[in-house]
Amino acid sequence: MASAPIVEVDPVHPQPRTIERAAKVLEDGGLLAYPTDTYYGIGCDLNSKKAIDRLYGVKNRDRKKPLAILCPDLSDVARYAKVSNFAYRFMRQLTPGPFTFVLEATKLVPDMMQSKQKQVGIRVPQAPLMLAIAAKLGRPIVTTSATDMDGAVLTDAKAIKEALGLRLDLILDGGPQPDEPSTIVSLLDDQIEVLRQGKGILVMES
Numbered sequence: 001m002a003s004a005p006i007v008e009v010d011p012v013h014p015q016p017r018t019i020e021r022a023a024k025v026l027e028d029g030g031l032l033a034y035p036t037d038t039y040y041g042i043g044c045d046l047n048s049k050k051a052i053d054r055l056y057g058v059k060n061r062d063r064k065k066p067l068a069i070l071c072p073d074l075s076d077v078a079r080y081a082k083v084s085n086f087a088y089r090f091m092r093q094l095t096p097g098p099f100t101f102v103l104e105a106t107k108l109v110p111d112m113m114q115s116k117q118k119q120v121g122i123r124v125p126q127a128p129l130m131l132a133i134a135a136k137l138g139r140p141i142v143t144t145s146a147t148d149m150d151g152a153v154l155t156d157a158k159a160i161k162e163a164l165g166l167r168l169d170l171i172l173d174g175g176p177q178p179d180e181p182s183t184i185v186s187l188l189d190d191q192i193e194v195l196r197q198g199k200g201i202l203v204m205e206s
Contacts, residue, residue: 003165004033006157011035011174014129018172023136025170031055033146033160034133035174036070037098037126038182038199039153040146040160042168043070046080046139052112055142058167060149066113068100068121070143072134077101077122080108080140086190095124096131098199102186113142123182129174145181153179 009018025032026045031054033042042058044051046069056063071077074088074095081103083091091101105113105120114120123143125131134141146154148163157173165171183200186193194202 003161004168004171006161006171006173008173009035009129011127011129014132019129019132019136022133022170022172026051026133026137026141030169031058031167032133032141033157033164033168033171034130035127035172035177036130036143037096038145038180039155039177040157041070041130041143042146042160042164043141043143045137046110046113046142049110049112052110052142054167055144058164059144059147061144063112064116066115066120067142067144068123069109069113069140070123070125070130070134071140072124072131074124076140077103077124080106081120081122082106084187084190087187090187090192091124094200094202096126097124098126098180098182099123100182100184102184102188102195104188119188121184125182129172155179 029048029051044055100121100123102121109120146160154160156176157171181198183198184196
């Protein structure tokens, strides 16, 4: 099995050809590595259960621990999560940005992607490359941090290729990324709770 090719990309002004190639990899059930507004992620098409299963295997992750999904726009979130007026107003202040929001999932989210409580984590990152790929695909991307089998974060494309290249289908190289996770915020029951403090800082409008 060949190692995944690396394609250099401008994360802010991505080339249309690269966007199309990456979206095709996802549509065909492949796994993609990419830079985001936090650190490198690996992901797949939300509609491909086989690819989601592969992604869990690459991460060596407990199937009971749900993965997040990346939506191309805030307007898409309500298809995959139950968004109250309160939650929408809150997310509108912080998207796109380095946040993952925990909400109650809708039936469009596969059961294997939900927590036992039927919840899902959703991202709309400040990452033009990934928003464009998700928009081209036409649905969310299942996303998780790029880590090796020991859980160490991989911060550049070369390290991803060395650790995971044989298990991925394409690696997008946007240059080195800092080891900064997203901030995870629960908006369940219209209550704001920071579950993990990461790169995103909550600044609320009065």
